[in-house]
Amino acid sequence: MRAIRKLESRTVVLPSTDVDTDQIIPARFLTTTSREGLGSSLFYDWRFTADGKENPAFILNRPESADCSILVAGRNFGCGSSREHAPWALLDYGLRAVISTEIADIFRSNSLKNGFLPIVVDEDTHQWLLDNPGCEVSIDVEKSTLTLPAGRVVSYPIDNFARYCLLEGIDQLGFLLQHKDAIQQFEEERPWKP
Amino acid sequence: MHEATAKTLFEKVWSDHIVRDETADTPAVLYIDLHLIHEVTTPQAFSLLREKGLSVRRPDLTLGTMDHSTPTTPVRTIKDLAIVGESAAKQVVAMQDNCRDFGLELHGFDSEQRGIVHVIGPELGATQPGKTIVCGDSHTSTHGAFGALAFGIGTTEVGHVLATQCLLQRKPRTLAIEVTGKLRQGVTAKDVILAIIGQIGVDGGTGHCIEFRGSAIEAMDMEARMTVCNMSIEAGARAGMIAPDETTLAYLAGRPRAPKGSAWEAACKRWLSLKTDSAAAFDKSVSITGTDLQPMVTFGTNPGMVIPVGAAVPDGNGNASFRKALDYMKVTPGKPLSQAKVDVVFIGSCTNSRISDLQQAANILRGRKVAAGVRVLVVPGSQQIKKEAERLGLDKVFIESGAEWRESGCSMCLGMNGDTVPSGQLSVSTSNRNFEGRQGIGARTILASPMTAAASALEGHVADPRQFLRE
Numbered sequence: 001m002r003a004i005r006k007l008e009s010r011t012v013v014l015p016s017t018d019v020d021t022d023q024i025i026p027a028r029f030l031t032t033t034s035r036e037g038l039g040s041s042l043f044y045d046w047r048f049t050a051d052g053k054e055n056p057a058f059i060l061n062r063p064e065s066a067d068c069s070i071l072v073a074g075r076n077f078g079c080g081s082s083r084e085h086a087p088w089a090l091l092d093y094g095l096r097a098v099i100s101t102e103i104a105d106i107f108r109s110n111s112l113k114n115g116f117l118p119i120v121v122d123e124d125t126h127q128w129l130l131d132n133p134g135c136e137v138s139i140d141v142e143k144s145t146l147t148l149p150a151g152r153v154v155s156y157p158i159d160n161f162a163r164y165c166l167l168e169g170i171d172q173l174g175f176l177l178q179h180k181d182a183i184q185q186f187e188e189e190r191p192w193k194p
Numbered sequence: 195m196h197e198a199t200a201k202t203l204f205e206k207v208w209s210d211h212i213v214r215d216e217t218a219d220t221p222a223v224l225y226i227d228l229h230l231i232h233e234v235t236t237p238q239a240f241s242l243l244r245e246k247g248l249s250v251r252r253p254d255l256t257l258g259t260m261d262h263s264t265p266t267t268p269v270r271t272i273k274d275l276a277i278v279g280e281s282a283a284k285q286v287v288a289m290q291d292n293c294r295d296f297g298l299e300l301h302g303f304d305s306e307q308r309g310i311v312h313v314i315g316p317e318l319g320a321t322q323p324g325k326t327i328v329c330g331d332s333h334t335s336t337h338g339a340f341g342a343l344a345f346g347i348g349t350t351e352v353g354h355v356l357a358t359q360c361l362l363q364r365k366p367r368t369l370a371i372e373v374t375g376k377l378r379q380g381v382t383a384k385d386v387i388l389a390i391i392g393q394i395g396v397d398g399g400t401g402h403c404i405e406f407r408g409s410a411i412e413a414m415d416m417e418a419r420m421t422v423c424n425m426s427i428e429a430g431a432r433a434g435m436i437a438p439d440e441t442t443l444a445y446l447a448g449r450p451r452a453p454k455g456s457a458w459e460a461a462c463k464r465w466l467s468l469k470t471d472s473a474a475a476f477d478k479s480v481s482i483t484g485t486d487l488q489p490m491v492t493f494g495t496n497p498g499m500v501i502p503v504g505a506a507v508p509d510g511n512g513n514a515s516f517r518k519a520l521d522y523m524k525v526t527p528g529k530p531l532s533q534a535k536v537d538v539v540f541i542g543s544c545t546n547s548r549i550s551d552l553q554q555a556a557n558i559l560r561g562r563k564v565a566a567g568v569r570v571l572v573v574p575g576s577q578q579i580k581k582e583a584e585r586l587g588l589d590k591v592f593i594e595s596g597a598e599w600r601e602s603g604c605s606m607c608l609g610m611n612g613d614t615v616p617s618g619q620l621s622v623s624t625s626n627r628n629f630e631g632r633q634g635i636g637a638r639t640i641l642a643s644p645m646t647a648a649a650s651a652l653e654g655h656v657a658d659p660r661q662f663l664r665e
Contacts, residue, residue: 017515018396018496022629027608031263031281033237033288035349045631050617074515076397079430079496080629082332083235084348102397105366105432106332110348159364160219172350173246176358179214179223183251183360186213186225192464194227194255194325 078107309576319449399431
């Protein structure tokens with residue numbers, strides 16, 4: 001995982017609530033054995049019309065969305081399936097963070113393992129972001145803060161361990177493997193065996 | 195028991211699997227007793243193992259099947275199945291190679307025990323009370339019906355479990371959902387869970403592990419309990435659990451992977467002790483009167499947008515996402531769903547493809563004909579269920595009514611294998627997600643029970659199954 005300490009970008013706003021992982025990347029694109037190149041399938045059925053042409057009305061296709069790496073989305077972003085292809089597709093497309101009032105559990109967990117930032121903010125901050133698309137914001141991973149234009153700073157909750165891994169670009173498997181002896185001891189000493 | 199030592203079912207299973215406790219700075223190291231794997235969410239995890247030169251720590255606790263991208267077209271033997279699409283075929287081959295190279299048991303095309311991952315775990319008796327069970331699939335919550343702590347994980351975590359048999363986890367909060375009273379005729383587990391999601395919302399369970407309890411849950415057989423727990427994730431919950439009882443033991447007795455002899459006796463004793471202590475507290479509680487429930491159908495693009503069959507579609511008070519969902523579904527606020535013509539009926543998926551689901555659908559279809567212009571696909575959850583259904587003559591009931599009888603798999607639930615609903619068509623489906631395009635590009639999905647799906651197949655529009663029930 002690539003380390004991420006700070007992210008500055010204009011926002012792109014997708015106000016729909018309950019954006020599920022089938023929208024983020026439809027199931028028919030999951031017949032892959034790689035995690036690369038999934039950005040072309042991101043939000044496919046919203047980005048493209050039935051005849052395969054770009055849908056000019058979809059926010060990511062508008063000129064003002066070019067180079068934006070922070071998505072502001074409606075409540076409960078990433079609900080649905082456990083497909084890690086969702087954060088893989090978002091990252092490959094060039095997005096690095098999503099800001100919402102609520103982010104679904106499995107999607108959040110998958111995102112953190114790939115350096116995609118799931119940022120949960122309060123309703124007022126969220127509403128302000130929805131009302132001000134394209135504004136320049138910055139995320140400071142170390143301080144767990146989001147800075148809005150005019151210097152307003154909002155802190156967001158994040159698990160200490162997840163933050164540490166993001167800052168250092170640490171692969172959590174390495175941490176787990178350090179517990180090899182404890183795992184073996186657990187296996188030997190547990191009162192019943194699966 | 196003192197309140198401080200009293201534990202919920204979830205807490206008992208959780209604390210029984212702690213290798214290292216969580217601290218403010220580090221999550222818990224949680225041991226996993228059963229890792230279910232399938233072809234879609236594992237190839238990248240196996241690649242990682244190869245890159246790092248790691249092996250699978252406990253092949254004996256890993257069980258594989260192929261279900262998502264596999265075809266369900268009828269064939270003489272399952273070896274004759276032809277996979278739709280080059281990339282899907284490559285994925286299936288990768289699964290076979292990975293399981294062979296890492297020494298893992300795989301129920302592939304040559305296995306009579308192949309089926310949907312959440313169907314075969316219980317069927318083989320691998321799913322047991324008190325276990326921690328994970329799979330790279332969000333509907334892993336299904337296995338919670340046995341009093342297991344079971345949840346879906348991403349592919350990176352699949353790699354973690356393959357390499358270490360453990361996961362890094364923060365302890366979720368607990369949510370008790372009590373379903374009181376007795377379900378009325380024509381009201382099933384599917385209707386119960388849809389009503390629950392309608393009440394608490396698609397994010398009502400976020401950050402929580404649900405325990406389903408109460409007389410209506412206790413009265414359910416294991417297949418019904420699996421349907422309820424299966425859709426815990428549709429309420430946003432990590433897991434859903436039901437305390438093991440005599441019904442659980444009766445289901446597991448004699449299954450291939452269930453303990454035998456004195457080990458069985460010891461296991462039963464341990465399993466029955468898992469239930470929530472009477473003094474234990476939940477972080478949140480919800481109660482629903484089972485007696486008041488009716489057959490439920492969804493009208494929008496998430497499972498929380500649900501109404502009793504026959505009720506009018508609500509208007510959503512001008513909410514933009516709600517309005518967008520109604521536009522996508524082409525349904526009109528204030529009107530019942532029975533106005534719309536149904537094009538496809540899908541009976542299957544890890545939610546509703548077990549033998550009792552097929553029996554319920556068959557009871558309604560028996561001796562009747564599917565309405566003209568409706569395509570009905572019946573897809574059993576496993577090859578074992580297919581065989582059992584054929585032994586009971588259910589395949590003939592389906593075929594004679596005008597339905598298609600298929601090989602097992604996930605099929606039209608997510609349309610990865612070539613079984614899709616054409617764009618714009620309306621499907622009544624016993625699956626778990628009515629998301630936009632879930633069953634095919636532009637497909638419109640109404641979620642319902644097997645009985646409601648069968649009744650809708652006969653009528654050609656969304657229909658109340660109770661008119662077809664016979665004693």
